[in-house]
Amino acid sequence: MALLQVDRLKVDFRTPSGSVPAVRGIDLEIGEGDCVALVGESGSGKSQALLACAGLLAANGSTAGSVRFAGQEILGMPERSLQRLRGPGFGFVFQDSIGSLTPHLRIGDQLVESLQAHRTVSRKVALAEARTMLDRVQVSDAAKRLSQYPHELSGGTRQRVAIAAALMPRPRLLIADEPTTALDVTVQAQVVQLFRDLRRELGMTLVIVTHDLGVVAGLAERVIVMYAGSIVEEATTPVLFRRPRHPYTAGLLAALPRLTDPAGQPMRAIPGAPPPPGRLPPGCAFAPRCTRRDASCHQQVPALAATRAGRVACHHPLQRSDSW
Amino acid sequence: MSHVLDARSLIVRFPVAGAAWYSRRWLIAVDDVSVCLARGETLGVVGESGCGKSTLGRALLGLVPIYAGTVRLEGTPVDWRSRRRVRELRRNAQMVFQDPSGSLDPRRTVGQSVAEPLEIFEPQLDTGTIRRRVVATLEQVGLSAEHVDRYPHEFSGGQCQRVGIARAIILRPALIVCDEPVSALDVSVQGQVVNLLAQLRGELGLACIFISHNLAVVRHLCSSVLVMYLGREMEQAPRDELFDRPLHPYTRALLASVPPADPSALGRAEPVLVSGDLPSPLDPPRGCVFESRCSFAESRCRQKRPVVEEAGPGHRVACHRWREWRDGPVVGQGGN
Numbered sequence: 001m002a003l004l005q006v007d008r009l010k011v012d013f014r015t016p017s018g019s020v021p022a023v024r025g026i027d028l029e030i031g032e033g034d035c036v037a038l039v040g041e042s043g044s045g046k047s048q049a050l051l052a053c054a055g056l057l058a059a060n061g062s063t064a065g066s067v068r069f070a071g072q073e074i075l076g077m078p079e080r081s082l083q084r085l086r087g088p089g090f091g092f093v094f095q096d097s098i099g100s101l102t103p104h105l106r107i108g109d110q111l112v113e114s115l116q117a118h119r120t121v122s123r124k125v126a127l128a129e130a131r132t133m134l135d136r137v138q139v140s141d142a143a144k145r146l147s148q149y150p151h152e153l154s155g156g157t158r159q160r161v162a163i164a165a166a167l168m169p170r171p172r173l174l175i176a177d178e179p180t181t182a183l184d185v186t187v188q189a190q191v192v193q194l195f196r197d198l199r200r201e202l203g204m205t206l207v208i209v210t211h212d213l214g215v216v217a218g219l220a221e222r223v224i225v226m227y228a229g230s231i232v233e234e235a236t237t238p239v240l241f242r243r244p245r246h247p248y249t250a251g252l253l254a255a256l257p258r259l260t261d262p263a264g265q266p267m268r269a270i271p272g273a274p275p276p277p278g279r280l281p282p283g284c285a286f287a288p289r290c291t292r293r294d295a296s297c298h299q300q301v302p303a304l305a306a307t308r309a310g311r312v313a314c315h316h317p318l319q320r321s322d323s324w
Numbered sequence: 325m326s327h328v329l330d331a332r333s334l335i336v337r338f339p340v341a342g343a344a345w346y347s348r349r350w351l352i353a354v355d356d357v358s359v360c361l362a363r364g365e366t367l368g369v370v371g372e373s374g375c376g377k378s379t380l381g382r383a384l385l386g387l388v389p390i391y392a393g394t395v396r397l398e399g400t401p402v403d404w405r406s407r408r409r410v411r412e413l414r415r416n417a418q419m420v421f422q423d424p425s426g427s428l429d430p431r432r433t434v435g436q437s438v439a440e441p442l443e444i445f446e447p448q449l450d451t452g453t454i455r456r457r458v459v460a461t462l463e464q465v466g467l468s469a470e471h472v473d474r475y476p477h478e479f480s481g482g483q484c485q486r487v488g489i490a491r492a493i494i495l496r497p498a499l500i501v502c503d504e505p506v507s508a509l510d511v512s513v514q515g516q517v518v519n520l521l522a523q524l525r526g527e528l529g530l531a532c533i534f535i536s537h538n539l540a541v542v543r544h545l546c547s548s549v550l551v552m553y554l555g556r557e558m559e560q561a562p563r564d565e566l567f568d569r570p571l572h573p574y575t576r577a578l579l580a581s582v583p584p585a586d587p588s589a590l591g592r593a594e595p596v597l598v599s600g601d602l603p604s605p606l607d608p609p610r611g612c613v614f615e616s617r618c619s620f621a622e623s624r625c626r627q628k629r630p631v632v633e634e635a636g637p638g639h640r641v642a643c644h645r646w647r648e649w650r651d652g653p654v655v656g657q658g659g660n
Binding site: 041042140154155156157184185186187188189190192211212213214215217218237238240241242251252253255256257258259261263264265266267268269270271273274276289 | 372373480481482483510511512513514515516518519522537538539540541543544545547563564567577578579580581582583584585586587588598599600601602
C-alpha cells in the first residue's frame with residue numbers, strides 16, 4: 001500500500017473575482033522509502049497540491065477528491081486528528097527558514113516543542129534528542145546552537161535547524177517545499193548533500209517541491225512535472241532527463257542553463273509565459289507555447305496516459321527519434 | 325583604448341547602526357574593486373549574497389556614496405559633488421532591477437513608466453514624439469504598441485522585465501547595470517530575457533554589467549567575469565579563461581556548486597569544496613577573506629591579505645597560492 005495516495009485532487013481558491021482553480025485533478029502515489037520531486041513553475045499548483053495533502057491550505061482554499069495517508073483519508077479530517085497525524089506522520093520544510101522558526105524562542109526550545117507536541121518526554125530527554133538531531137543534520141557546535149535564537153544563525157544553518165525540527169518527531173514522510181531556493185549556491189549544494197545523507201541513514205520518504213531541475217537530478221528517483229494545475233509528465237529521473245516525452249518537460253530541460261553549454265551562445269527558452277490560474281486556454285494548457293501543437297490540442301484536454309517509464313499527458317508526445 | 329567604464333579601487337562603506345559616534349564601526353561592502361568595460365562588452369559580477377555585487381553596481385551609478393576610488397564614464401571622471409555631472413551620468417548609465425513588477429509603478433501605464441526618463445531628460449519633446457519613441461523602444465524589447473496603455477498587473481514577470489529594460493535603454497545610455505534581472509523569473513522564461521540583453525548589446529553597442537549568482541547564465545551572456553567575496557575581488561578574467569582555467573579556490577568552489585543537472589550523479593557524493601557559511605562582513609577574517617572556508621588555506625592565508633595579481637592577459641586573481649594552481653593539476657575540480 002502506498003504511503004500517500006492522491007486521487008483526483010482538486011484545489012480551488014475563493015477570491016473576490018471568483019473561484020480560481022490551483023490544482024485541477026491530480027493523481028499520484030508515493031511509496032514508503034520513495035524520493036519524489038514535484039517540479040513546476042510558479043503557479044503550477046505544485047505547492048498547493050502538497051499543502052492540501054497535509055491539510056494546510058489557506059482559509060479560502062477548498063478541496064475535492066481524496067488524499068489517503070497510510071490508508072487514512074485526510075481531506076475532511078477534523079483538525080484535532082490532523083494535528084495528531086502531522087508530527088509523526090509528515091514533517092514539512094519550507095523555503096523561508098526564518099519564517100518557519102519562531103523568532104523569540106531559542107533553537108533548543110523549538111526543537112523540544114516539536115517533539116513534546118507529539119510524545120510525552122521529559123525536557124531533558126527531549127533536549128538530548130535535539131542535540132543528536134542537530135548533529136545529524138550537520139549543524140556545527142550543536143550544544144551552543146541550542147541556546148541561540150534564529151536571527152543569530154546564517155541562512156544555511158537555519159534551514160538545517162528547520163529540517164531538524166521537522167525530523168524530531170520522526171515523520172514517516174518529509175515534505176520539503178523549495179528547501180534550497182533561498183540559499184546561496186555553495187550552501188544549496190550542502191543542503192542537497194544533507195538530504196542525500198539523511199535518506200541513506202534514515203531511509204526517509206521524501207517529497208521535494210521545486211522549480212530547479214538541477215536540484216532534482218542529484219536527489220530524486222522519480223519526477224512529476226506539473227503545468228497549470230495538472231500533471232503533464234511523470235517518469236523515473238534518468239528517463240525524464242534523457243528522454244522527456246512532454247514538449248514542456250523537454251523545453252524546461254533545454255532552458256536549464258548548464259556549465260556544459262557552449263559559452264556565449266543564446267540560451268534556450270520556451271516562448272510566452274505560463275497562463276495565470278483562472279485564465280487557462282481551452283484544450284491543452286501548454287498548447288499556446290508548444291511547437292508540436294495542432295488543432296486538436298486547442299480543443300481537447302489530453303489525458304494522462306501510461307508510458308513505459310511513467311505517464312504523459314500530450315496528444316503528440318516526443319518519440320524516440322525526436323531531438324529536443 | 326577607450327573604455328565606456330573605468331572604475332578604479334572603489335571602496336564603499338556603510339556605518340553600522342546602533343554604534344555611538346566615538347565608536348562608530350563601518351561595514352566595508354566593497355573593498356578596493358576595479359572594473360573596466362568597453363563598448364559591447366558584458367561583465368558578469370558573481371558571488372553569494374552579501375558579497376557586495378549589488379552594492380558595486382549601485383555605486384557605479386551613484387546610488388550609494390563611494391568612499392574612495394574613481395569612476396570614469398566614457399573617459400570623463402565623475403565628480404559626485406556636482407549635481408550636473410551626476411545628472412549626466414544618470415542619462416548615460418541606467419539600471420535594470422531584480423523584481424520586475426516591483427520596479428514599475430502599479431498606478432501608471434507601462435507607456436508612462438517607459439516615457440518618464442525622456443520627460444526628465446528631454447523636456448522639449450512633444451507628446452507625439454515621446455509616444456513614438458516609447459512605442460519604438462517597446463518594439464525593440466519584443467513588446468508592441470498595444471501594450472503602451474496597459475498596467476503592470478496585466479503583464480507576466482518576463483514582460484515586466486522587458487518593460488524595465490525598455491525604460492533603461494530609452495535614453496540610449498552607454499552603460500546599463502542589470503542587478504539579477506532573471507533570478508525572479510521562471511526557468512522557461514529566463515532565456516528570453518538573457519537573449520534580449522545579448523541582442524540589445526549588439527544593436528546598441530551597450531556596455532553591460534550583469535550581476536548574478538548563476539554562473540551558468542553568466543557563461544551564456546558575458547564576455548568577462550568578476551568573482552567577489554565579502555566585498556573583495558577574488559578573480560577577474562575573460563569568460564573562457566575563467567571557466568576553463570579558474571585559479572582561485574573560491575571560483576572553483578562556485579563552479580563545483582552549480583548542480584550538474586545530470587541524473588547519473590544521483591546519489592553520488594559531490595566533492596564539497598567549500599564548507600560552512602559566509603563569515604560576518606562586520607568581522608571578516610584577517611588575512612584572505614575566504615580563508616575560513618577554503619580547503620587549501622595555510623598559515624600565510626590567515627595572516628596576510630593577498631594582493632590582486634595579474635596572472636595572464638586580463639586575468640586578475642587574489643590568492644597567495646595561485647601559481648600552484650596554474651602550474652599544478654587543478655585539485656578536486658568537479659561538477660562541471
